[in-house]
Amino acid sequence: MEFYSINKENGKRISKFNSNFIMSRIIQTDKPANIGYMHLEDNGVIGYHQAVVPQLLIIINGEGYVRNEKEEYFKVQSGDAVYWEKGEWHETKSEKGLTAIVIESEELNPSTFMPFK
Template structure:
């Protein structure tokens, strides 16, 4: 499990198209097919422990919660952060207060190309 940051400070100012006070943070570029979805985890909700069928990038859009890898140790995650689970990696996620996330699944995900790794215990 790898955790990334995608805060505004890691983005680039949008200067084209007469843009004003806009920042774009690139997160993923895939050459393979990808599915993109939105995950709602309610207050006290969990997504059960399961094996990733393909690489999965879980991008927290709102709220905060926790994620685990195969060791099932909970690591806090919040808006502005993302976690990558590799194909075959067992994991779970949940939230005490509610969390929403964008989930991108593809055989080819390389978020380190665009996002900074978060240091965690």
């Protein structure tokens, strides 16, 4: 399990096409990727299971807790990203709810674009 930070300070200002915004790159894949948006309501849980492929969980809103094979939970919140290798056991839960984007692909290397937290 690895933790990454997605925040404005690690982004790059974009001015092309008369734009004015900051882009924080997340991932690039050459192989197919599945991308989903998850809604965990109050006391929601993504049950303890093995990752079928490498996956990256990006917390968009709210907060919760994640763990891997160890039973120690780590707090996550908006702006955090958690990466699990293929075969790694993991769980996500939230007392107050959270929304997240999950990216799953045989080829994920989040450290290419995001700094470790």
